[in-house]
Amino acid sequence: MKRRDFLKLMGSSTMAFVVTSCSDREGASFFGTAGQEMDFVDFEILCESIQPWRNFSELILFRDTERVEVYTGRSEMGQGLTTVLVSIVSEAFEIEPDHVDVFLADTDLCPDDGPTSGSSATSYVGWPIWCACLEIKDDIIAEGAKRLGVDPSEVRFSRGTVSVETEPESNVSMFQMKRDGIRFTNPDTTPQKVQMYRDPGLRNVRALDVVTGKLKYAGDMMVGKTQYGGFFTPAEFPTAYRFKPVDLQATLAVPGVITAGNMGRHGPYVVAENFVSLQKGLAAIDRKSMVPKKKTLVNNLSQVRESARLTKTVEDTGDVERHLKNCRHTLSETYTTHLYNVAFLEPQSSVAIVSDDEAHVWDSTQHAHLQQQVVARDTKIPVERVHVTGTNVGGGFGGKIAHKSGAEAAMIAQATGLPIKCVYSRAQVFQRFSRAKEEVAVDLISGVNDSGKIIARSADIYQDEGHGMTDIYDIPNSKIRLFRVSQDQMGIRHATIRGTSYTQDVFAMESHMSSLAHSISMDPLDFRLKNVLWHKDLLHSAAEMIDYGVYRPPEDHGLGMAIINHGDRQFGALFVEVGVDRMTGMITIHRMRAAFDIGVVICETTATIGIIGALIWGLSITMKEELKVDENQILTNSFADYDIARFSDLPDMKIKYLKAYGNGLSPRGCGEMPLPLVAPAVANAVYNAVGVRLFATPFTPERVLAAIRGQQA
Amino acid sequence: MAKIKKTIKVNGENHEVFAESREPVLWVLRDRLGLTGTKYGCGEGACGTCTVLIDGKAERSCLVAFEDLEARHSIVTIEGLAQDGELSPVQKAFVEHNAFACGYCTPGMIMQATDLLTINPNPSRSEVIEAMNENLCRCATYPSIVTAVESVGDETGSDSEDRS
Numbered sequence: 031m032k033r034r035d036f037l038k039l040m041g042s043s044t045m046a047f048v049v050t051s052c053s054d055r056e057g058a059s060f061f062g063t064a065g066q067e068m069d070f071v072d073f074e075i076l077c078e079s080i081q082p083w084r085n086f087s088e089l090i091l092f093r094d095t096e097r098v099e100v101y102t103g104r105s106e107m108g109q110g111l112t113t114v115l116v117s118i119v120s121e122a123f124e125i126e127p128d129h130v131d132v133f134l135a136d137t138d139l140c141p142d143d144g145p146t147s148g149s150s151a152t153s154y155v156g157w158p159i160w161c162a163c164l165e166i167k168d169d170i171i172a173e174g175a176k177r178l179g180v181d182p183s184e185v186r187f188s189r190g191t192v193s194v195e196t197e198p199e200s201n202v203s204m205f206q207m208k209r210d211g212i213r214f215t216n217p218d219t220t221p222q223k224v225q226m227y228r229d230p231g232l233r234n235v236r237a238l239d240v241v242t243g244k245l246k247y248a249g250d251m252m253v254g255k256t257q258y259g260g261f262f263t264p265a266e267f268p269t270a271y272r273f274k275p276v277d278l279q280a281t282l283a284v285p286g287v288i289t290a291g292n293m294g295r296h297g298p299y300v301v302a303e304n305f306v307s308l309q310k311g312l313a314a315i316d317r318k319s320m321v322p323k324k325k326t327l328v329n330n331l332s333q334v335r336e337s338a339r340l341t342k343t344v345e346d347t348g349d350v351e352r353h354l355k356n357c358r359h360t361l362s363e364t365y366t367t368h369l370y371n372v373a374f375l376e377p378q379s380s381v382a383i384v385s386d387d388e389a390h391v392w393d394s395t396q397h398a399h400l401q402q403q404v405v406a407r408d409t410k411i412p413v414e415r416v417h418v419t420g421t422n423v424g425g426g427f428g429g430k431i432a433h434k435s436g437a438e439a440a441m442i443a444q445a446t447g448l449p450i451k452c453v454y455s456r457a458q459v460f461q462r463f464s465r466a467k468e469e470v471a472v473d474l475i476s477g478v479n480d481s482g483k484i485i486a487r488s489a490d491i492y493q494d495e496g497h498g499m500t501d502i503y504d505i506p507n508s509k510i511r512l513f514r515v516s517q518d519q520m521g522i523r524h525a526t527i528r529g530t531s532y533t534q535d536v537f538a539m540e541s542h543m544s545s546l547a548h549s550i551s552m553d554p555l556d557f558r559l560k561n562v563l564w565h566k567d568l569l570h571s572a573a574e575m576i577d578y579g580v581y582r583p584p585e586d587h588g589l590g591m592a593i594i595n596h597g598d599r600q601f602g603a604l605f606v607e608v609g610v611d612r613m614t615g616m617i618t619i620h621r622m623r624a625a626f627d628i629g630v631v632i633c634e635t636t637a638t639i640g641i642i643g644a645l646i647w648g649l650s651i652t653m654k655e656e657l658k659v660d661e662n663q664i665l666t667n668s669f670a671d672y673d674i675a676r677f678s679d680l681p682d683m684k685i686k687y688l689k690a691y692g693n694g695l696s697p698r699g700c701g702e703m704p705l706p707l708v709a710p711a712v713a714n715a716v717y718n719a720v721g722v723r724l725f726a727t728p729f730t731p732e733r734v735l736a737a738i739r740g741q742q743a
Numbered sequence: 744m745a746k747i748k749k750t751i752k753v754n755g756e757n758h759e760v761f762a763e764s765r766e767p768v769l770w771v772l773r774d775r776l777g778l779t780g781t782k783y784g785c786g787e788g789a790c791g792t793c794t795v796l797i798d799g800k801a802e803r804s805c806l807v808a809f810e811d812l813e814a815r816h817s818i819v820t821i822e823g824l825a826q827d828g829e830l831s832p833v834q835k836a837f838v839e840h841n842a843f844a845c846g847y848c849t850p851g852m853i854m855q856a857t858d859l860l861t862i863n864p865n866p867s868r869s870e871v872i873e874a875m876n877e878n879l880c881r882c883a884t885y886p887s888i889v890t891a892v893e894s895v896g897d898e899t900g901s902d903s904e905d906r907s
């Protein structure tokens with residue numbers, strides 16, 4: 031159902047408020063030429079096609095049952111969007127939180143608000159809804175005053191009720207006005223008035239369902255006699271082969287397998303009564319179904335450097351070459367980062383029923399409307415007959431935007447006529463479509479004057495975006511260039527994963543900043559304070575939290591720092607204390623102290639859970655995780671080979687919220703911004719502890735040991 | 744893999760189940776009994792999302808075969824922890840301390856913590872960390888889980904290690 035049909039259906043009995051008009055995307059294709067088939071949900075096309083943050087619209091509906099409903103196409107994936115929306119609406123109308131219902135990620139009910147990513151839901155959905163509520167409240171006050179026969183200035187609004195200031199018993203509730211058929215609308219207006227959001231204290235409204243196991247994820251859905259379905263997934267990079275039909279007798283002989291087939295370029299699929307039989311049936315598929323493509327793939331950074339082309343100049347100010355040549359102090363360094371996987375605990379999961387050229391899909395997705403397009407493309411069912419309901423997401427982190435489990439369930443359901451549940455195995459989470467954050471290299475050259483002012487910087491970035499490199503330091507001459515190898519030449523295909531690009535580029539830049547400081551014998555905090563544009567308060571605050579300059583770390587302990595500007599919305603400074611074991615190369619992070627400006631905090635508990643989680647994610651990918659590959663396949667296929675952060679890795683962590691920048695009225699999000707701070711802060715602390723610079727992630731004991739030995743040699 | 748029929752006791756009730764003999768109890772609970780609170784994360788004992796109590800002891804249900812269950816065994820899943828609508832102390836503590844984000848690991852975490860607190864009603868912080876260390880949380884809500892589990896134990900037993 032299109033959004034305008036939805037509005038028509040709701041008709042005059044509702045009080046609908048549209049914050050900004052949603053651009054009409056009918057007819058637009060995410061996938062280029064109509065009918066063109068692709069194996070992947072392509073990120074590059076995706077990025078060009080979606081313009082989420084300019085096009086969102088929200089709906090707030092008042093129900094006869096004295097409840098208020100809120101709708102958005104975004105998803106709940108643990109970041110607390112539901113709680114944020116309930117907080118906002120209940121505070122705006124001064125009603126009980128349990129009188130607010132939130133509807134998310136349903137293509138029949140909700141507008142397309144773009145993907146739930148980039149820590150943007152609270153700022154780009156929650157904030158406009160807050161403003162919308164205030165506008166509606168103004169309408170309610172005006173209408174209430176009219177009914178009470180007084181001027182709007184003579185009434186007050188409290189707990190959903192308009193009353194005469196001097197005569198409180200003379201009142202009318204917003205729900206009564208609604209029952210009387212009065213319609214409050216302010217379509218297509220941009221809210222002018224802003225009022226401070228006050229109460230960040232609401233507990234997570236999903237808590238009871240979570241702790242009792244009632245919260246439903248896509249894999250928990252049962253629609254009729256749902257069977258398990260899935261596609262054959264070899265470990266090889268899919269760019270290196272294509273499928274041909276094969277005999278599936280061995281698979282069909284596996285107990286519990288119901289049917290199996292060859293589905294053209296998608297390869298063989300299996301349907302089974304249960305998950306284990308499905309996996310056995312898939313494992314029995316003959317590898318002769320794979321025909322190698324004659325193609326040389328780019329698989330490592332040295333090949334990337336050979337094949338990459340300049341794709342974009344992100345920044346080009348002043349005259350970098352001239353100033354670098356004339357600078358008394360220059361430093362040239364290269365930083366590299368490694369491959370890692372999103373590794374959410376809930377594998378990609380979907381359920382689909384397809385009948386009469388109509389598809390219903392329940393999907394663990396960060397973007398239900400994109401999945402609607404993907405299902406339509408892969409099943410050739412018209413998009414308006416594809417209905418996607420986003421369920422709770424058991425961790426998305428960017429990996430459930432362009433996933434395919436929904437389309438795969440729908441294709442198998444279409445082929446077999448059965449309701450199909452597609453739940454990836456853990457091996458498929460690592461290997462299907464060979465998606466990962468690819469390796470990145472950053473070449474940096476900077477020039478500094480005697481007083482510690484950066485005069486010029488050149489950054490050449492391979493396979494990344496340069497996020498977090500601009501608008502952080504005042505550098506009069508700066509050039510940032512991006513070099514890329516196109517995705518179809520790559521063995522590993524790009525995946526957006528929490529904090530990607532920032533993670534790689536901030537590691538390079540913030541490590542380089544401390545290196546530069548040491549190269550001119552300046553304290554890295556003083557050096558940053560001399561050059562930062564925005565971060566002075568945050569740096570001072572986080573430095574104070576760790577007693578920087580006062581605390582003297584014991585032998586082989588060190589302090590390190592890093593800062594970030596995440597999209598000019600979120601700002602952070604992190605200080606860490608690490609200890610390094612010179613014999614084993616083991617790094618232990620003892621303390622993390624961080625200060626953040628994320629604007630108004632709507633719900634402190636969910637924000638803090640997100641921030642602490644992002645810092646531990648940072649620790650995990652910096653210290654532990656690494657996806658292993660060889661020249662044609664991903665070797666990692668289980669948690670046994672891929673260690674993520676666990677309880678025993680926890681440092682002592684303390685964070686603080688500051689309101690340092692901006693008007694301080696709006697929320698700006700927080701879920702990924704802290705993550706990229708960890709690698710450079712740890713690298714800088716290791717330098718402070720043992721005097722060696724780590725130029726590549728992850729900081730495994732072997733790498734640290736090699737660096738220490740190299741220093742001693 | 745032959746199918747067998749047997750009666751198993753789950754959350755205090757007997758259920759007659761017909762399933763593959765080697766089928767992991769995880770899938771018996773989820774698919775045959777509709778108890779979907781127990782989650783699949785890895786299927787090989789490495790993440791803890793599938794943890795249930797078997798005779799009071801935390802077990803990875805993905806590693807226990809249906810045929811190895813006996814009628815005398817009593818299974819408790821996340822759905823069976825609350826008694827007469829009253830949350831268990833561990834469930835209450837998880838709510839109180841917001842010890843989750845996406846919530847996918849939470850049932851396994853709660854079952855593991857319940858086991859720990861049965862054996863050791865008064866665990867120190869380091870004992871909590873040691874006992875829970877094989878349960879993974881990708882949202883990395885570990886600090887609040889530790890605080891929640893500790894809060895259930897008697898305060899006097901906490902060690903002095905500061906990991907707040």
Ligand code: FES
Pocket residue numbers: 782783784785786787788789790791792793794803804805806
């Ligand atoms: S699913 Fe059983 S331990 Fe991971």
Ligand code: FES
Pocket residue numbers: 108375424425843844845846847848849879880881882883884
């Ligand atoms: S809360 Fe998401 S995996 Fe633990």
